[in-house]
Amino acid sequence: MKGDRSGLFGPAAAVLVVALVAAAVVGAWPPLVAVESGSMAPEVERGDLVVVTATDRFPWGDVAGHTAPDAPTRLGDAGDVVVFDPLNDGRGPILHRVAFPVAAGDDWTDRADPSLLDGDCADIAACPAPHDGYITYGDANGEYDQSAGIAPVVREDWIRAKAVLSVPELGWFRLAADAAIARVGLLPTAVGFGGVAAATGGLGAMLLGRLRSETRV
Structure with missing residues (x-):
């Protein structure tokens, strides 16, 4: 036995x-993130496994947004892809791309891509920016997270990790394990x-x- x-x-x-x-x-922790939605398609699909690192580990410096000069390429496009978790929103961690940083009080729509906005600053709850942070978006989504109401302006201390690379399909095992843990x-x-x-x-x-x-x- x-x-x-x-x-x-x-x-x-x-x-x-x-x-x-x-x-x-x-x-x-965890160093591997299973993707639960298609918001970062086509480079990252539902069921893929994404390897992440802490933001203070090599080779990272400051968080670089999509619009930053010489922005690094992460998961198929410019700008860092980060895992962030807005406090007390009940949705859990989100894996999305950083667009650009903002400061408290900014009308950040002046620097935004109009095609990713639903109205002007007066129409968006997260504008003006209530605090310093970042505007974010999913590559496959039609709006910034802050315009669509997916997330508030993302504070620096909400960012848990940065994405390094993705491995197709291997995330299904992790998703199945998470579902089983929640159930039994x-x-x-x-x-x-x-x-x-x-x-x-x-x-x-x-x-x-x-x-x-x-x-x-």
């Missing part, structure tokens, strides 16, 4: 160790996913062994 239990928890423990090491390197809890989910990983690994080893045996013959 002890051997069976170690086989069950081994893969889950390995995944946890990899995640912890990645978090130590990039300085962000962390421990049953870890046991279930660990069992699946162990069974998959055992089947793969068996098939590989048979293939090698047949190859030797």
Whole structure:
């Protein structure tokens, strides 16, 4: 029985160790973000996995917006893509691109792309800017987050991480795990996913062994 239990928890423990090491390197937890919507398409689609780093880790400097001179290219376009979480809005973290910084009291619509606005400053709740921060948007959306009411002006301390790269489709596993945790809890989910990983690994080893045996013959 002890051997069976170690086989069950081994893969889950390995995944946890990899995640912890990645978090130590990039300085962000979680270091991998599963994309739940298509707001950053076409470069990042729903179900993709995005690797992120803390904003104070190499190679980052200050947050660079889309309109900044010599803005870096992140996930297919200019400007940093960040994970931010407005406090107490009930929506959870958002992965969107930074457009430009603003200061408290700014009528930031003067610097905005008119095609991404729904009206002028008087029509937008987040204008004038209530505090220093950033205007943001999803690449596939038709408006700035602050014009569409998706998020207020994003404070610096709301930004958790910056996106480095995306891996297509690998986020579905993370989304499935999150859904399972929400439904049955962390421990049953870890046991279930660990069992699946162990069974998959055992089947793969068996098939590989048979293939090698047949190859030797």
